[in-house]
Amino acid sequence: MDIPWVELIVALLKCVFSLAFVMQVVPILIWAERKVSAYIQDRTGPNRAHIGGIRAAGLVHTLVDVVKLIVKEDIIPSHVEKRYWFAAPVVAMSVALTTFTVVPWGDALTLPASVTALWGGEGPLSVPLQVAQINGGMLFILAIGSLGVYGVMLAGWASNNKFSLLGGLRASAQMVSYELAMGLAVVTMFMLYGTARLDEIAAQQAGPIWNWGVFGVLDNPGLDPLVLVGWIVGGLAFLLFWTSVFAETNRMPFDLPEGEAELVAGYHIEYSSLRFALFFMAEYAHMVVGSAVTATLFFGGYNIPFLDGQAIRENTDIILAVLGFGGVPASIVFAVIAWRRRNRPFYKALPADDIRHREPRFWLAVWSLSALAALGLGVVGLSGLVGGTALGPELVAFALQTGSLFLKVLFGTFFMIWIRWTIPRFRYDQLMDLGWRTMLPVAIGTVMLAGVWVIVREAVQAA
Amino acid sequence: MTVPALRHERTFVERLYLPEIVKGLYITLRHALKNLFEQDLPTIEYPDVRKPMPERYKGAHRLTTRPDGKVKCVACMCCAQVCPAKCITIQAGEDPNDPIEKYPVEFQIDMLRCIYCGYCVEACPKDAIRMDTGIYEINAFTRQDMVHNKAYMTDLMDGHKPLAETFYRQQAGSAPKGYDTDEQRVLPVDGSRGL
Ligand code: SF4
Ligand code: SF4
Numbered sequence: 259m260d261i262p263w264v265e266l267i268v269a270l271l272k273c274v275f276s277l278a279f280v281m282q283v284v285p286i287l288i289w290a291e292r293k294v295s296a297y298i299q300d301r302t303g304p305n306r307a308h309i310g311g312i313r314a315a316g317l318v319h320t321l322v323d324v325v326k327l328i329v330k331e332d333i334i335p336s337h338v339e340k341r342y343w344f345a346a347p348v349v350a351m352s353v354a355l356t357t358f359t360v361v362p363w364g365d366a367l368t369l370p371a372s373v374t375a376l377w378g379g380e381g382p383l384s385v386p387l388q389v390a391q392i393n394g395g396m397l398f399i400l401a402i403g404s405l406g407v408y409g410v411m412l413a414g415w416a417s418n419n420k421f422s423l424l425g426g427l428r429a430s431a432q433m434v435s436y437e438l439a440m441g442l443a444v445v446t447m448f449m450l451y452g453t454a455r456l457d458e459i460a461a462q463q464a465g466p467i468w469n470w471g472v473f474g475v476l477d478n479p480g481l482d483p484l485v486l487v488g489w490i491v492g493g494l495a496f497l498l499f500w501t502s503v504f505a506e507t508n509r510m511p512f513d514l515p516e517g518e519a520e521l522v523a524g525y526h527i528e529y530s531s532l533r534f535a536l537f538f539m540a541e542y543a544h545m546v547v548g549s550a551v552t553a554t555l556f557f558g559g560y561n562i563p564f565l566d567g568q569a570i571r572e573n574t575d576i577i578l579a580v581l582g583f584g585g586v587p588a589s590i591v592f593a594v595i596a597w598r599r600r601n602r603p604f605y606k607a608l609p610a611d612d613i614r615h616r617e618p619r620f621w622l623a624v625w626s627l628s629a630l631a632a633l634g635l636g637v638v639g640l641s642g643l644v645g646g647t648a649l650g651p652e653l654v655a656f657a658l659q660t661g662s663l664f665l666k667v668l669f670g671t672f673f674m675i676w677i678r679w680t681i682p683r684f685r686y687d688q689l690m691d692l693g694w695r696t697m698l699p700v701a702i703g704t705v706m707l708a709g710v711w712v713i714v715r716e717a718v719q720a721a
Numbered sequence: 722m723t724v725p726a727l728r729h730e731r732t733f734v735e736r737l738y739l740p741e742i743v744k745g746l747y748i749t750l751r752h753a754l755k756n757l758f759e760q761d762l763p764t765i766e767y768p769d770v771r772k773p774m775p776e777r778y779k780g781a782h783r784l785t786t787r788p789d790g791k792v793k794c795v796a797c798m799c800c801a802q803v804c805p806a807k808c809i810t811i812q813a814g815e816d817p818n819d820p821i822e823k824y825p826v827e828f829q830i831d832m833l834r835c836i837y838c839g840y841c842v843e844a845c846p847k848d849a850i851r852m853d854t855g856i857y858e859i860n861a862f863t864r865q866d867m868v869h870n871k872a873y874m875t876d877l878m879d880g881h882k883p884l885a886e887t888f889y890r891q892q893a894g895s896a897p898k899g900y901d902t903d904e905q906r907v908l909p910v911d912g913s914r915g916l
Contacts, residue, residue, distance in 0.1 A: 297756040
């Protein structure tokens with residue numbers, strides 16, 4: 259049998275990359291959650307753990323946390339239903355990671371013939387930057403995403419404990435209520451895009467910013483007042499979808515399954531050590547995936563506004579030069595800020611031999627190096643060495659588009675954190691009320707309006 | 722008298738939720754950005770930065786001294802008498818060179834029992850005991866180290882002496898009678914405040 263090694267390896271690399279994409283954001287999010295909440299509440303947040311005196315604004319705490327969770331005792335209560343109890347955190351985590359497989363993180367990357375020749379390939383090889391290219395990609399997300407509640411339900415039931423069970427029940431009721439609105443919001447977007455493939459959806463949003471899903475997927479808006487209909491459709495669908503994402507990820511206004519006040523910690527009371535860590539990370543992984551899907555559906559996915567993949571490939575050198583020479587002053591500003599921080603009362607109060615006096619110097623060095631690197635990038639751009647090669651523009655496009663998706667995901671997750679520390683938790687009946695009596699009718703109305711818009715849009719575009 | 726709860730009918734805009742949510746988001750973001758850029762938080766980063774204690778703060782006790790270095794205390798027992806926690810133990814003695822007054826051979830306060838009421842300071846006729854040291858970190862790993870004695874309290878001021886446990890072990894003969902230097906400790910004595 260002839261095994262397609264190249265494709266296998268490429269697929270494996272893509273899996274590793276998407277896993278890394280999600281997992282590297284998680285520690286940043288845990289840190290951001292703490293720091294943002296602290297600043298919102300006028301506190302300092304984590305700032306004590308350090309490596310060699312470098313505290314990195316509390317980022318080290320996340321590392322310390324991981325070590326702590328690993329070395330803690332893993333308690334298995336005698337009264338739990340072992341099989342399901344063991345499965346629950348795994349389900350929660352793997353569902354979150356699986357969903358990400360259909361999210362594209364860039365245009366297809368074309369490996370030129372000179373590279374494929376390394377392993378005896380013939381001609382250029384086009385690698386789609388998406389792990390699974392499924393025709394019903396969006397349906398896959400809906401299907402797998404709603405499996406996420408199984409992790410919570412299994413944990414709640416298998417823990418054999420009233421609080422956990424109530425948490426699991428709430429999670430499932432909430433899921434049922436919000437899945438509807440989410441599904442209808444997605445239906446709206448199906449109608450606008452005319453496809454359920456996420457790579458095609460992302461490709462349709464390339465180019466100017468008004469191609470984005472929130473603006474009703476319109477190629478050329480003109481000055482027609484009818485454009486407003488598209489904005490309303492896209493905006494409503496986005497609001498519905500985004501609210502449902504909060505409900506699906508069990509984030510703040512909807513985190514009844516773990517309402518501390520009445521349920522202690524809800525479904526994960528009985529979990530400790532790494533099993534708890536899995537639940538904890540799954541919540542953040544869900545946030546990342548939820549933001550990524552939202553970005554793909556409504557905010558252009560990996561696309562940079564006004565700069566589609568073709569434009570990046572054609573103007574690689576200019577982009578590199580702009581990025582590089584733009585990065586130099588930014589890095590210098592950061593270096594100056596870092597250096598001036600040594601005058602803070604905190605450093606003045608430290609004894610002279612305290613190891614934390616290294617911090618301002620360390621960050622000065624880091625930002626100076628970053629300024630140098632940016633300068634180097636700019637010079638490379640000016641020299642025009644990259645744009646001429648076959649592989650260079652492809653890699654630059656890959657980096658920029660993935661970076662763009664990354665930024666959108668970061669903003670989405672930041673928004674989730676921001677909401678969490680702003681809005682109090684819903685009461686259970688209010689939650690049901692919002693789901694069934696507000697969001698569902700609005701969602702149905704949106705679908706109808708979308709139908710109108712799809713017809714009107716053709717007229718607008720023809721004009 | 723019943724006071725009716727102040728409720729106001731929610732307006733249509735309020736019932737839409739979203740404008741109110743945006744208002745809330747604006748408030749929290751304002752705080753977050755202000756704190757991020759100004760870094761001017763009310764938090765005092767405690768073990769590194771310390772708040773100066775007000776002058777009248779009641780901290781650990783000290784025994785004041787006369788110009789010749791002897792403690793002012795005349796072992797009148799007023800403080801021991803008035804102490805509601807009964808934590809002051811004074812052993813009075815007579816100085817053959819100065820037979821007019823008694824003096825405390827040993828003066829111990831069990832800081833675990835002290836309630837920092839300050840009665841001892843008020844009761845003293847000689848202004849011999851004060852709580853103006855500004856020391857609030859009175860802690861130890863063993864009970865015996867929580868007993869402050871005459872040697873330790875004499876002219877105790879913040880920053881002048883280490884914690885009692887360190888002091889007793891570093892200064893030979895300063896420890897109270899019956900002090901067990903071999904008692905198991907959790908951390909080694911190196912003069913640091915355990916941080
Ligand atoms: S402060 Fe009060 S409790 Fe403490 S020693 Fe003085 S009188 Fe006793
Ligand atoms: S009241 Fe003053 S003089 Fe009298 S024993 Fe106490 S400290 Fe000494």
